[in-house]
Amino acid sequence: MKFLKWLVVIAFLFHIVSRISSQTIDHSPLPPPNSPVMDYVGILDKVTKSRLERRLIEFRNQTNPSVEIAVVIVHTTGGRDIFEYSLAVARGWGIGSKEDDNPGLLLFIAFDDRKYFTHVSRDLEDELPDGVVGQIQRQYLVPAFRQGNYAKGIVDTIEAYIQKIQEKQSSTKVSEDKKSNPSQRDNFQVGRCEICFILIIILILFVLFGGIGKRKRRNNTGFFVFPVGSGSGWSSGGSDWDGGDWGGFGGGGDFGGGGAGGDW
Numbered sequence: 083m084k085f086l087k088w089l090v091v092i093a094f095l096f097h098i099v100s101r102i103s104s105q106t107i108d109h110s111p112l113p114p115p116n117s118p119v120m121d122y123v124g125i126l127d128k129v130t131k132s133r134l135e136r137r138l139i140e141f142r143n144q145t146n147p148s149v150e151i152a153v154v155i156v157h158t159t160g161g162r163d164i165f166e167y168s169l170a171v172a173r174g175w176g177i178g179s180k181e182d183d184n185p186g187l188l189l190f191i192a193f194d195d196r197k198y199f200t201h202v203s204r205d206l207e208d209e210l211p212d213g214v215v216g217q218i219q220r221q222y223l224v225p226a227f228r229q230g231n232y233a234k235g236i237v238d239t240i241e242a243y244i245q246k247i248q249e250k251q252s253s254t255k256v257s258e259d260k261k262s263n264p265s266q267r268d269n270f271q272v273g274r275c276e277i278c279f280i281l282i283i284i285l286i287l288f289v290l291f292g293g294i295g296k297r298k299r300r301n302n303t304g305f306f307v308f309p310v311g312s313g314s315g316w317s318s319g320g321s322d323w324d325g326g327d328w329g330g331f332g333g334g335g336d337f338g339g340g341g342a343g344g345d346w
Contacts, residue, residue: 107166108335110174112154118142118328121155123193125232134237139328141244147183149206149247150331153236155191164190164197169337172201178334185209186334187243189236190343198223199343200243207340209250210243216342218242227346 112120118138119131126134134153142148152175159167168190178186185206191198200219202210222242226235 107170108173110171111162111167112156112171112174115152115154115175115331118151118331119153121153123155123157125155125193126236127233130233130237134240135328137240137244145185145247145251147181147185147205148179148332149185149187150178150334151187151189151240151243152177152331153189153191153240155193155236157192158194159192159197164192164195164199164343165339167192168199168201168343169339172203172337173335175331176333176335177331178203178205178336179332180334181332184332184334184336185247186331186337188337189239189243191236193232195345197343197345198227200239200341201337202340203334203336204338204340205336206247209247210341212340212342214246215243216344218246219342219344224344224346 112122117135119126119135121131138151138153142150152172154168154171168188171190172186172188177188178184183205184203186203187206187210188201189198190201198219200215202212202215218239222238223235226232226238
């Protein structure tokens with residue numbers, strides 16, 4: 083009988099330990115994702131969700147280093163602080179690559195709790211400092227959510243994040259190019275002079291020999307005959323994206339608590 087009591091106590095302690103370990107900030111409380119946009123509530127219509135998925139995948143593929151962005155919408159965190167809950171999702175899912183530079187971002191919404199939080203990885207904090215993240219959410223997400231326009235709030239917020247990231251990365255690239263090419267302006271001036279000289283030579287040759295060429299190309303009616311090209315070579319193409327090339331997150335999860343959140 084005493085043995086059974088100890089067995090019950092041990093089982094109870096094991097259960098408590100497993101519950102605590104499952105709620106660490108490195109273990110996601112949600113199952114592995116199958117999309118960068120996981121809507122467990124259903125507030126996004128199918129078309130909006132598909133377009134947002136495509137936008138995030140294309141942005142990841144266009145950036146270097148790749149910036150991975152995720153959107154997660156749940157009913158509730160079950161009383162757990164939204165900061166810790168969403169941080170566990172960001173880390174547990176491994177948002178961001180495993181490379182040294184692994185920028186990532188998670189927009190997390192607890193719909194029934196009326197709370198939100200955006201986590202920014204360490205390698206993205208220069209592009210999106212906490213103050214900027216908070217300002218974007220107050221400008222785009224909160225007003226739309228208070229009006230019941232949840233899809234608009236999410237899409238506009240993500241687009242604002244992307245724009246800030248692109249602006250920062252563009253300005254950084256320009257600065258690096260100037261440092262690595264201090265005489266770029268002088269080289270451009272020299273190159274322009276060379277082009278002008280070549281054009282002058284071509285013009286002189288055309289004046290000298292153009293008359294002879296024209297006379298040889300006259301037809302019986304006295305008009306010039308010009309060759310007809312076969313086309314411009316331009317063709318219209320569509321997108322190769324078919325919704326199946328996401329491939330999962332990179333496995334980084336290097337989040338240190340940067341970001342901002344609130345309620346509506």
